[in-house]
Amino acid sequence: MNLVSVQECRSAALVVLEHAGVPAAAAALQADLLIEAELRAVPSHGLLRLERIIHRIGNGVASATATGAHEWRGDGFLAVDGQDGLGPVVAVSALKAIAARAKRTGIAVAAISRSNHIGMLAYYAEAIALGGQVGIVLSTSEALVHPYGGRQALLGTNPIAIGVPNGERPFVIDLATSLVSMGEIHDRAHRGQALPEGWALDEHGDATTDANAAKNGAIAPFGQAKGYALGLAFELLVTALTGAALGRDVMGTLDADRKANKGDVLIVIDPLSGQGAAISAYLDAIRSAEPAAGFDQVLIPGERGRALKEQRLKDGLPLAESVWTRLRQMRDDVKGLQT
Amino acid sequence: MNLVSVQECRSAALVVLEHAGVPAAAAALQADLLIEAELRAVPSHGLLRLERIIHRIGNGVASATATGAHEWRGDGFLAVDGQDGLGPVVAVSALKAIAARAKRTGIAVAAISRSNHIGMLAYYAEAIALGGQVGIVLSTSEALVHPYGGRQALLGTNPIAIGVPNGERPFVIDLATSLVSMGEIHDRAHRGQALPEGWALDEHGDATTDANAAKNGAIAPFGQAKGYALGLAFELLVTALTGAALGRDVMGTLDADRKANKGDVLIVIDPLSGQGAAISAYLDAIRSAEPAAGFDQVLIPGERGRALKEQRLKDGLPLAESVWTRLRQMRDDVKGLQT
Numbered sequence: 140m141n142l143v144s145v146q147e148c149r150s151a152a153l154v155v156l157e158h159a160g161v162p163a164a165a166a167a168l169q170a171d172l173l174i175e176a177e178l179r180a181v182p183s184h185g186l187l188r189l190e191r192i193i194h195r196i197g198n199g200v201a202s203a204t205a206t207g208a209h210e211w212r213g214d215g216f217l218a219v220d221g222q223d224g225l226g227p228v229v230a231v232s233a234l235k236a237i238a239a240r241a242k243r244t245g246i247a248v249a250a251i252s253r254s255n256h257i258g259m260l261a262y263y264a265e266a267i268a269l270g271g272q273v274g275i276v277l278s279t280s281e282a283l284v285h286p287y288g289g290r291q292a293l294l295g296t297n298p299i300a301i302g303v304p305n306g307e308r309p310f311v312i313d314l315a316t317s318l319v320s321m322g323e324i325h326d327r328a329h330r331g332q333a334l335p336e337g338w339a340l341d342e343h344g345d346a347t348t349d350a351n352a353a354k355n356g357a358i359a360p361f362g363q364a365k366g367y368a369l370g371l372a373f374e375l376l377v378t379a380l381t382g383a384a385l386g387r388d389v390m391g392t393l394d395a396d397r398k399a400n401k402g403d404v405l406i407v408i409d410p411l412s413g414q415g416a417a418i419s420a421y422l423d424a425i426r427s428a429e430p431a432a433g434f435d436q437v438l439i440p441g442e443r444g445r446a447l448k449e450q451r452l453k454d455g456l457p458l459a460e461s462v463w464t465r466l467r468q469m470r471d472d473v474k475g476l477q478t
Numbered sequence: 479m480n481l482v483s484v485q486e487c488r489s490a491a492l493v494v495l496e497h498a499g500v501p502a503a504a505a506a507l508q509a510d511l512l513i514e515a516e517l518r519a520v521p522s523h524g525l526l527r528l529e530r531i532i533h534r535i536g537n538g539v540a541s542a543t544a545t546g547a548h549e550w551r552g553d554g555f556l557a558v559d560g561q562d563g564l565g566p567v568v569a570v571s572a573l574k575a576i577a578a579r580a581k582r583t584g585i586a587v588a589a590i591s592r593s594n595h596i597g598m599l600a601y602y603a604e605a606i607a608l609g610g611q612v613g614i615v616l617s618t619s620e621a622l623v624h625p626y627g628g629r630q631a632l633l634g635t636n637p638i639a640i641g642v643p644n645g646e647r648p649f650v651i652d653l654a655t656s657l658v659s660m661g662e663i664h665d666r667a668h669r670g671q672a673l674p675e676g677w678a679l680d681e682h683g684d685a686t687t688d689a690n691a692a693k694n695g696a697i698a699p700f701g702q703a704k705g706y707a708l709g710l711a712f713e714l715l716v717t718a719l720t721g722a723a724l725g726r727d728v729m730g731t732l733d734a735d736r737k738a739n740k741g742d743v744l745i746v747i748d749p750l751s752g753q754g755a756a757i758s759a760y761l762d763a764i765r766s767a768e769p770a771a772g773f774d775q776v777l778i779p780g781e782r783g784r785a786l787k788e789q790r791l792k793d794g795l796p797l798a799e800s801v802w803t804r805l806r807q808m809r810d811d812v813k814g815l816q817t
Contacts, residue, residue, distance in 0.1 A: 216584020245555020288773035301711040362701025368779035379749040410718040434627035440707035
């Protein structure tokens with residue numbers, strides 16, 4: 140692990156993205172999303188993904204310049220054709236439009252198709268909540284999760300993020316409906332560690348604790364039947380609104396050469412004013428409640444990630460050696476070309 | 479267990495509700511919601527609740543006639559003051575308004591405060607999906623659930639229902655963010671059965687397998703930290719939109735003498751047309767996937783409840799003896815008064 144300054148990572152990512160033809164403002168957004176994941180200790184959504192983004196642009200399955208075509212299908216429903224654009228660029232453009240619209244209508248939704256991976260959903264939920272609005276963000280993904288009682292990966296990890304205003308420190312959750320991430324499985328495989336029982340199946344559908352075997356298998360849904368139900372509901376809801384592909388037909392966020400056909404849904408709701416004090420007091424009561432044996436304190440979801448972010452903004456990012464080496468190589472290759 | 483015809487239960491409930499001053503159409507809705515829960519084998523939301531509803535009307539904390547005051551706070555945001563009305567009456571009135579509005583705007587939300595218990599959320603999600611729209615329904619409740627890592631009940635069971643159109647058999651999930659319901663705890667206590675480890679804490683915050691001890695304690699969130707995060711997010715989201723009470727301040731759905739101050743949120747979204755075939759095919763693929771050891775088949779959430787409903791509509795409701803006895807008594811008391 141190296142502690143690398145956020146500024147150095149960011150400027151390296153910008154050099155690489157801009158060399159691939161991404162306009163400066165769009166490159167800044169894409170870099171911000173990758174760095175946000177590193178700041179919040181979700182490296183599977185971090186700078187590891189930069190090289191694949193560059194390859195996707197080079198392979199013609201991601202557009203360096205598209206920002207998404209907007210069509211209002213009703214006063215509160217924005218249909219967005221992502222035009223193969225970079226996920227954060229398309230999503231932020233859509234978000235700005237629906238956040239402004241919701242101020243007038245009370246609620247608005249963006250249904251995004253044909254956009255690339257939008258990164259950590261918490262980024263969008265937090266932005267919405269910092270703007271004084273309530274946000275719900277959903278996204279689908281390649282099938283990596285087996286149904287409860289099934290043997291094969293048929294569902295995406297289908298995360299949800301929710302943001303609720305609470306002053307400068309809004310309440311934000313961001314969680315996949317899988318028990319763990321495929322990134323965690325790969326990390327265990329890399330370290331030669333076994334998986335706890337119940338995490339995963341191998342490619343034949345049999346339970347395994349071998350992380351390498353799980354890479355071609357399936358991850359369990361979180362919370363058994365209930366988590367499976369939620370993950371499936373999110374997949375169907377996103378498809379009903381966006382026309383995205385379903386299940387094993389989803390592609391384009393884990394490979395370098397196929398167009399992305401998953402969907403993203405952002406909902407922004409204008410809340411009642413004046414609930415802030417009650418929400419803050421309630422969160423304080425939970426935070427100060429007596430913890431169970433084995434716990435230091437009762438945590439509010441999202442606060443550990445935010446604390447890490449604040450620390451890492453000061454101290455730097457603990458990048459994996461391989462990620463930092465590759466990022467420098469990509470940057471230096473560009474600079475070499477430019478001199 | 480008695481098998482009682484749905485028609486007989488329904489007409490008994492109508493007699494009792496109308497005698498309490500509930501207009502016929504409203505009584506039919508309230509009875510439908512109670513019977514819907516019996517049909518889907520969720521007796522905690524069933525006819526057991528009728529006597530409390532009558533007491534609440536008698537005690538002046540529930541209105542027999544209110545349907546809710548509607549105020550559009552924007553083209554897509556319906557704020558509903560429930561006026562202490564019966565939950566299903568207020569919720570269905572709000573739902574009709576936002577379902578019609580969403581046909582024009584693409585999305586609409588109803589934020590309901592000061593309404594009584596609205597019953598099984600699946601009822602509303604299914605109605606929305608049968609109308610060809612996507613529905614998300616949230617409701618809060620008395621604090622019965624402890625935070626992950628906590629010792630005290632600080633959260634409601636905070637259920638969510640989602641409905642997605644799929645012809646005559648829409649996809650509908652309805653689940654609490656608690657691991658089990660308090661009704662299940664009471665049922666185990668009644669039968670003298672122990673609880674599995676991890677389900678509940680006693681009133682001192684210590685883990686217990688004694689169902690009687692758990693009645694005054696707290697239920698675990700489902701899915702550990704993730705289920706806790708979702709339950710807390712739903713509680714905050716509902717309060718941000720409705721102004722409902724939070725945590726241990728919530729009352730009025732489990733007692734007979736305090737006004738209800740929880741909140742309900744219904745969101746209706748008009749989907750893209752033409753996703754139906756893909757959704758049906760995907761659900762078929764999951765349904766026919768090879769099951770894991772110990773499972774007969776991979777289930778689609780909500781389908782077991784629907785199959786039970788279809789069977790019970792023919793065969794009758796397997797009411798608990800005490801519930802059926804009390805329902806007949808209440809009906810006969812009214813009839814005695816009326817002759």
